[in-house]
Amino acid sequence: MLTPRAEDFPRWYQDLIAKAKLADNGPVRGTMVIRPAGYAIWERMQAEMDARIKAAGAENAYFPLFIPESYLKREAEHVEGFSPELAVVTHGGGKQLAEPVVVRPTSETVIGEFMAKWVDSYRDLPLLLNQWANVVRWELRPRVFLRTSEFLWQEGHTAHATREDARAYARKILHEAYEDLMVNVLGIPVVVGLKTARERFAGATATYTCEGMMGDGKALQLGTSHELGQNFAKAFDISYSSAEGGREHAWTTSWGTSTRMLGGLIMAHGDDNGLRVPPRLAPIQAYVMVVKDGEGVGEAATKLCDALRDAGVRVALDDRTDTAFGRRAVDAELRGYPVRVEVGPRDLAAGNAVVVRRTDGSKAPTPVADVVGAVLAALDADQRALHDQALAFRQSRTTDVATLAEAIEAAATGWARVPWSAVGVAGEAEANGQGVTVRCLLRADGSVPDTEDEPDLVAILARAY
Amino acid sequence: MLTPRAEDFPRWYQDLIAKAKLADNGPVRGTMVIRPAGYAIWERMQAEMDARIKAAGAENAYFPLFIPESYLKREAEHVEGFSPELAVVTHGGGKQLAEPVVVRPTSETVIGEFMAKWVDSYRDLPLLLNQWANVVRWELRPRVFLRTSEFLWQEGHTAHATREDARAYARKILHEAYEDLMVNVLGIPVVVGLKTARERFAGATATYTCEGMMGDGKALQLGTSHELGQNFAKAFDISYSSAEGGREHAWTTSWGTSTRMLGGLIMAHGDDNGLRVPPRLAPIQAYVMVVKDGEGVGEAATKLCDALRDAGVRVALDDRTDTAFGRRAVDAELRGYPVRVEVGPRDLAAGNAVVVRRTDGSKAPTPVADVVGAVLAALDADQRALHDQALAFRQSRTTDVATLAEAIEAAATGWARVPWSAVGVAGEAEANGQGVTVRCLLRADGSVPDTEDEPDLVAILARAY
Numbered sequence: 001m002l003t004p005r006a007e008d009f010p011r012w013y014q015d016l017i018a019k020a021k022l023a024d025n026g027p028v029r030g031t032m033v034i035r036p037a038g039y040a041i042w043e044r045m046q047a048e049m050d051a052r053i054k055a056a057g058a059e060n061a062y063f064p065l066f067i068p069e070s071y072l073k074r075e076a077e078h079v080e081g082f083s084p085e086l087a088v089v090t091h092g093g094g095k096q097l098a099e100p101v102v103v104r105p106t107s108e109t110v111i112g113e114f115m116a117k118w119v120d121s122y123r124d125l126p127l128l129l130n131q132w133a134n135v136v137r138w139e140l141r142p143r144v145f146l147r148t149s150e151f152l153w154q155e156g157h158t159a160h161a162t163r164e165d166a167r168a169y170a171r172k173i174l175h176e177a178y179e180d181l182m183v184n185v186l187g188i189p190v191v192v193g194l195k196t197a198r199e200r201f202a203g204a205t206a207t208y209t210c211e212g213m214m215g216d217g218k219a220l221q222l223g224t225s226h227e228l229g230q231n232f233a234k235a236f237d238i239s240y241s242s243a244e245g246g247r248e249h250a251w252t253t254s255w256g257t258s259t260r261m262l263g264g265l266i267m268a269h270g271d272d273n274g275l276r277v278p279p280r281l282a283p284i285q286a287y288v289m290v291v292k293d294g295e296g297v298g299e300a301a302t303k304l305c306d307a308l309r310d311a312g313v314r315v316a317l318d319d320r321t322d323t324a325f326g327r328r329a330v331d332a333e334l335r336g337y338p339v340r341v342e343v344g345p346r347d348l349a350a351g352n353a354v355v356v357r358r359t360d361g362s363k364a365p366t367p368v369a370d371v372v373g374a375v376l377a378a379l380d381a382d383q384r385a386l387h388d389q390a391l392a393f394r395q396s397r398t399t400d401v402a403t404l405a406e407a408i409e410a411a412a413t414g415w416a417r418v419p420w421s422a423v424g425v426a427g428e429a430e431a432n433g434q435g436v437t438v439r440c441l442l443r444a445d446g447s448v449p450d451t452e453d454e455p456d457l458v459a460i461l462a463r464a465y
Numbered sequence: 466m467l468t469p470r471a472e473d474f475p476r477w478y479q480d481l482i483a484k485a486k487l488a489d490n491g492p493v494r495g496t497m498v499i500r501p502a503g504y505a506i507w508e509r510m511q512a513e514m515d516a517r518i519k520a521a522g523a524e525n526a527y528f529p530l531f532i533p534e535s536y537l538k539r540e541a542e543h544v545e546g547f548s549p550e551l552a553v554v555t556h557g558g559g560k561q562l563a564e565p566v567v568v569r570p571t572s573e574t575v576i577g578e579f580m581a582k583w584v585d586s587y588r589d590l591p592l593l594l595n596q597w598a599n600v601v602r603w604e605l606r607p608r609v610f611l612r613t614s615e616f617l618w619q620e621g622h623t624a625h626a627t628r629e630d631a632r633a634y635a636r637k638i639l640h641e642a643y644e645d646l647m648v649n650v651l652g653i654p655v656v657v658g659l660k661t662a663r664e665r666f667a668g669a670t671a672t673y674t675c676e677g678m679m680g681d682g683k684a685l686q687l688g689t690s691h692e693l694g695q696n697f698a699k700a701f702d703i704s705y706s707s708a709e710g711g712r713e714h715a716w717t718t719s720w721g722t723s724t725r726m727l728g729g730l731i732m733a734h735g736d737d738n739g740l741r742v743p744p745r746l747a748p749i750q751a752y753v754m755v756v757k758d759g760e761g762v763g764e765a766a767t768k769l770c771d772a773l774r775d776a777g778v779r780v781a782l783d784d785r786t787d788t789a790f791g792r793r794a795v796d797a798e799l800r801g802y803p804v805r806v807e808v809g810p811r812d813l814a815a816g817n818a819v820v821v822r823r824t825d826g827s828k829a830p831t832p833v834a835d836v837v838g839a840v841l842a843a844l845d846a847d848q849r850a851l852h853d854q855a856l857a858f859r860q861s862r863t864t865d866v867a868t869l870a871e872a873i874e875a876a877a878t879g880w881a882r883v884p885w886s887a888v889g890v891a892g893e894a895e896a897n898g899q900g901v902t903v904r905c906l907l908r909a910d911g912s913v914p915d916t917e918d919e920p921d922l923v924a925i926l927a928r929a930y
Contacts, residue, residue: 027578028533033526033528033529033579036525036526039525039526040524059501059504059505060501061498061504062498062507064496064615065496065568065601065615066496067492083559084559086556089555090553090554091552091553092552092614093604094551110491134599138559149531149557150530150531
């Protein structure tokens with residue numbers, strides 16, 4: 001079926017996406033089509049993320065896709081970072097445009113323009129906005145979900161009266177929305193840290209990141225939160241009258257997560273049989289299958305669906321007995337439904353259905369009356385199991401080393417933890433030359449530093465997507 | 466405050482959008498910024514629409530923003546209809562593109578391409594897809610929500626084995642998703658009918674429409690559903706092996722509703738004090754206001770919020786007593802919250818809070834213990850009241866006439882109902898020349914005809930947005 005992961009991990013990834021019908025390549029280079037099976041998972045990610053963002057006090061809004069080219073030029077680092085990736089519209093309504101417009105690669109500039117209009121007094125702060133949107137960054141080496149010329153994301157943008165308040169909010173989103181979702185819903189034990197100056201978002205004063213380890217030991221950046229200092233506030237004149245009567249520039253933040261999380265999900269949990277979706281995330285948690293037609297089988301399967309639904313389980317019925325059961329079971333494995341409930345004439349005659357867990361492949365004949373309880377227990381246990389497997393894998397592939405040379409060597413198969421003082425700016429450039437990047441910096445106790453100049457920081461070095 | 470509607474309706478509309486902070490004009494001509502107060506209403510429309518679309522069996526997916534120019538050219542009427550409105554990307558990643566790409570004005574072409582890949586056998590049909598996305602149609606005379614160069618919408622695209630199945634599905638969405646949402650959630654008593662050939666979607670064989678009457682007597686098209694015949698199936702080779710073994714082209718449909726519904730909502734229900742949002746739609750149904758500080762006032766307001774939330778009411782608390790109450794009350798009127806609950810020291814001393822209904826402006830001092838019941842009753846009654854007011858208005862502004870000349874005259878202040886046989890293709894062109902359009906065709910019993918050639922059809926003529 002799939003190319004085994006050990007044989008060719010990138011090929012396995014592409015195979016899985018195609019065979020589980022998650023996505024296709026679009027006709028314009030680097031674009032993608034997200035198919036219903038993939039989009040349903042994205043919708044669940046969106047719902048969980050949106051609830052966390054709203055709980056953190058931000059409100060959703062929508063800003064235009066098209067940004068005047070001149071806006072991007074106002075923040076020097078920002079335009080330098082994004083210029084090579086821009087798509088430019090030169091014609092509209094049959095005519096050449098007086099000023100070309102860019103398709104947003106991110107929205108700090110256009111949102112900055114409107115924040116400046118909406119913020120007048122300290123009473124208007126903090127201003128906490130989020131939008132769900134598509135963005136475009138022209139990709140030379142596209143890969144579905146991981147690097148695509150167009151992707152879907154949420155981008156949060158906030159303005160605050162003080163640096164401290166901005167920093168606290170960037171970190172609140174980082175931990176309470178991003179880390180919490182990734183660890184507790186996606187089941188990916190991300191490491192949360194500070195990016196080095198070299199890896200910082202273009203225009204930021206600090207970038208925080210959530211890094212996950214993929215099944216081949218590489219790292220994937222799953223979400224970032226930025227302190228933008230007063231860079232954009234000065235470029236767009238986002239200012240306010242303070243309580244004391246003066247006029248001050250605001251401090252802004254931005255933060256984003258995208259459809260890249262779908263790629264992370266596949267590579268963190270997938271196995272040689274296909275996707276494995278953590279139960280809390282799964283659009284379909286229990287997949288009830290009629291093995292073959294027989295006395296009372298269809299009715300029993302339907303009743304089990306109803307009972308599971310009543311118990312709060314997201315359930316789907318597969319009664320397509322004109323397709324071979326084996327083929328349907330393989331397809332269910334591919335799609336990664338957490339639990340299958342197989343209802344067939346022989347087991348049913350003995351009063352049983354078979355509960356099959358995707359996480360460990362176990363198959364348990366279960367009295368029909370006990371199926372709901374067994375499914376609930378399996379969903380609960382397998383949410384933890386997937387996380388714990390991923391954590392154990394990360395730990396087994398992470399090596400503590402003392403020197404840059406050792407770190408680069410360790411990054412061939414996993415992550416290296418090395419004193420930042422043993423790397424430094426020069427060492428980082430050297431590592432980059434060999435395809436290894438500093439994923440993030442941590443304090444010795446695992447907490448997130450404010451700057452890379454703090455003493456005794458640990459750097460995580462790895463190859464990355 | 467607002468320009469009165471009777472004085473200058475378009476100005477009133479713009480005033481309301483600005484003062485209720487629903488939206489702003491974007492920096493690129495014709496684009497818009499949807500502010501949190503407007504976006505929250507859109508999110509509620511989306512949730513209600515999405516549930517109906519899923520109940521009709523369609524699945525969400527996502528297709529690329531960028532479409533190769535060559536795709537649009539494959540269906541002759543389609544490209545002719547959309548060419549004048551296209552935005553064209555000529556540069557990506559710093560280089561001129563080999564083939565320019567258009568920013569999707571709608572997605573029949575790119576989705577047709579993928580339907581052709583995914584459909585092979587009759588077992589693959591019907592294929593029922595929907596996407597939530599932004600689209601771009603360059604507008605010469607933009608107006609926020611009504612005509613913008615970029616707007617947000619859902620676009621459904623389906624493929625069927627037979628014309629009958631395609632027609633039935635286009636009509637199912639029309640009635641069960643669109644009409645139901647508009648009438649029962651938005652409270653707009655739309656007329657549902659068939660578009661004439663002249664008003665048909667570019668590439669369709671039949672276009673069905675939901676038309677609402679706005680507060681100035683004009684019509685607004687709030688949603689359309691199209692039979693596309695085999696036009697796109699032939700252009701993109703969407704074909705299937707039939708049960709009999711032959712190879713047949715599929716029959717496709719498409720259907721869409723957009724942020725234009727926000728404009729319709731404003732113009733159907735708004736009054737000189739601002740927006741009026743029907744309770745089933747409203748993001749905030751009950752707005753609990755602390756009139757001014759005083760013994761137990763804050764606690765009483767908080768308790769009322771909790772009790773309302775427990776009763777399933779979407780509630781917000783306004784305890785900003787540093788802002789004058791009158792100003793806050795005017796703002797609440799502007800934003801159209803269905804019910805205000807005013808909690809002040811004087812009323813509270815008498816055991817009361819004041820329940821204020823936005824629909825009729827009534828203010829009822831109500832014992833605190835009875836507030837939840839009073840709010841629930843008001844929400845229920847005012848959902849119907851807004852619909853019934855709009856229906857009575859539509860009826861009062863609709864005139865039955867016998868000739869084209871009378872119809873054009875009646876369209877100065879409202880809608881005309883006239884025999885289609887008294888208009889015809891030539892009469893339609895004449896009306897268009899005077900700014901009047903045929904909004905739709907109906908059978909005598911009000912049902913939706915299959916073609917404009919059926920006998921005894923009634924035409925609705927009006928000026929329109």
